Amino acid sequence: MSRRFGLVGGTVVTEDGVQASDVLIESGRIESVGQIPPSADIEKVDVRGKIVIPGGVDVHTHLDTPFMGAVTSDDHASASRAAAVGGTTTYVDYAFQRPGERLPEVLGRWAGRAGGRSAIDFSFHLAVTSPYPDLVADMALVVADGVTSFKVFMAYKGLAMLDDGQLFSILDESSRLGATLCVHAENGHVIDVLAERLVRAGRTGPLAHMLSRPPETEVEAVRRAIALANMADAPIYFVHLSTAGAVAAVAEAQRAGRPVSGETCTHYLLLDEDLYHAPGFEAAKYVVSPPLRGREHREQLWRGLREGTLGVVSSDHCPFCMDGQKTLGADDFRRIPNGAPGIEHRVPLLYGHGVRPGRLSLERFVDVVSTEPARRFGLYPTKGVIRRGSDADLVVLDPQAASVVLAQTMTQNCDYTPFERWHVPGRVDAVYLRGELIARRGRFVGRQDAGKFLARRPA
Ligand code: URP
Ligand code: ZN
Ligand code: ZN
DSSP: OOOEEEEEEEEEEETTEEEEEEEEEETTEEEEEEOOOTTSOSEEEEOTTOEEEEOEEEEEEOOSOEETTEEOSOOHHHHHHHHHHTTEEEEEEEEEOOTTOOHHHHHHHHHHHHTTTOSSEEEEEEEOOSOOTTHHHHHHHHHHTTOOEEEEESSOTTTTBOOHHHHHHHHHHHHHHTOEEEEEOOOHHHHHHHHHHHHHTTOOSTHHHHHTSOHHHHHHHHHHHHHHHHHHTOOEEEOSOOOHHHHHHHHHHHHTTOOEEEEEEHHHHHOBGGGGGOSTTGGGGGOOSSOOBOHHHHHHHHHHHHHTSSOEEEOOBOOOOTTTTGGGGSSOGGGSOOOBOOTTTHHHHHIIIIITTTSSOHHHHHIIIIIHHHHHTTOTTTSSOOSTTSBOOEEEEEEEEEEEOOTTTOSSSSSOOTTTTOEEEEEEEEEEETTEEEEETTEEOSOTTOOOBOOOOOO
16 A cells, blocks of 8 residues: 555644644555645645544454354444444454363454454454363463453353452463453352342343442452452453442552553443333343443543543443344343443544543543553554554544434444434544545445454563
């Protein structure tokens, strides 16, 4: 690819701050950030009045993934188109181990699902659900293949949950390998007791999902995992944090100098637990784990992002259709597949409802949707930043325009979105992957097989 062109006249968010600048692109890379002389014989794309940011990096997705009796409704093809439309140019998907499967096999299976089908660049984490005697040796093999992060679950008993000893061993080994351990922190034992009680009391609808997972089930698990990480002298990264207590626990560990970090997700920042009171089975749309929380939690999540306690906002894109998938749990909330779609709207929602109302600065927004996820997961500075030599993954945002989220017109493959009819200030106008235009005002215009697998470095 040898096209040389410049995005001229925009407001560019770089590591040095927000500046009026041009961006020169050559052969898929950023050639320079500065002033392109008007006389220069270069193709120019006028982005006056627009904001130019690095492409979004979504480090938490579940594509084409069998989970709780269903397979997520987006595969790597459809989700990557949706990501592109919404300003995300890289994702890191969770490859899920089947019981008895060795890690290199899981990786092979996942590479087969994604290879040649993704429109944007991608990588994998490996979710360890079923430890086996040679696990430690196999962890080293997948790290050598560029999969430098693992996930473990402290919930989903009988499906994915590990015990504390297993968690400790994997923390220990990840640390030795320089890999990042991502932890789903909820107390699965307590959740199962509460859920059983609710069902026995006839509470079988989606509201009971929230009731069975009170904030303490997350906070206790976060504190326990931090204690285990301290014992193993290992770094730890918490996925999808939802509570004020979890933010406080992470902040406390950070103040004590521990290498503890965490992410939250778009839905925990913007949606309220009141949604579980929707009539009938409607609330199944919001059955995600951990569940949505109240306002006091959201405020602390925003604060955690502003202050740097939390470094990343991911989508936890895990879509299941209402029709035929969520309905698996029509008679028992415990069988509703957990998850919701979100890859398409993460960047626009964080801009429109994070930056515009003043919850996040423009620089911090770029940090949490792009730079820090790239840094944390070994993709920086190829990804996550506008600087000379980085991939020309660029998003042009129009701050004057706006959009409305509608399931009917979205690109994600799901029959609903939890953000239906949300008005979003700002609009993703153009998206470039390595210098190629891949999306234009809500339309995917790229190549379906343009995405490359990214082998990642240990942190
Ligand atoms: O509800 C969720 N988050 N489903 C996806 C699986 C997970 O725990 O990330
Ligand atoms: Zn999880
Ligand atoms: Zn997830």
